[in-house]
């Protein structure tokens with residue numbers, strides 16, 4: 028059965044279509060992801076919930092030696108990413124129609140997931156899966172909504188000017204979303220350490236999306 032979230036993203040391909048993605052790396056979140064991947068790394072990387080793959084494709088372009096698995100529950104979104112990868116002859120990115128909760132690879136060197144955890148109803152299962160995918164001391168970066176900014180956004184929603192309808196619907200009409208303080212995330216990853224926090228730029232329009240770099244504690 029297609030869940031409400033899956034249904035939503037089959038009709039709302041996020042962030043949508045694109046031709047030119049040069050410059051995406053200047054976004055503070057994408058820059059932080061790239062800072063974590065050495066230029067010559069031959070890593071296995073997972074983008075969990077890649078949407079239409081704008082970030083994943085740019086990372087594949089700038090880190091040609093990595094192999095990046097870009098997974099999502101929305102095939103229409105994946106189609107956009109795949110089309111770009113084929114047109115630009117990227118042979119180090121693999122788009123897969125997968126629910127993160129069903130993903131079986133545990134040996135990624137690096138996993139990032141932007142704006143996804145807060146849309147997965149089974150939170151405990153999702154956290155387990157992120158840990159499983161980075162089981163061999165891999166690094167993890169998660170971007171999630173912040174409750175204070177989400178509150179402000181809901182209060183001011185009708186006065187906000189939105190750059191496009193896709194973002195407005197994603198922020199204002201989503202069938203399921205949560206948000207996290209740093210303290211809540213620390214509790215969910217109690218055997219891990221948050222080593223870096225990166226704030227987004229446009230908090231009112233992105234729900235205070237914040238990127239956390241999370242590392243497993245070595246005991």
Ligand SMILES: C[S@@+](CC[C@H](N)C(=O)[O-])C[C@H]1O[C@@H](n2cnc3c(N)ncnc32)[C@H](O)[C@@H]1O
Nearest residue numbers: 036041076077078099100101126127141142143
């Ligand atoms: C807000 S979009 C973010 C897309 C992309 N990460 C980005 O930042 O451009 C959230 C994405 O997560 C995907 N998603 C939600 N739940 C998922 C799950 N359980 N497994 C895989 N993908 C999921 C949705 O289909 C959607 O494409």
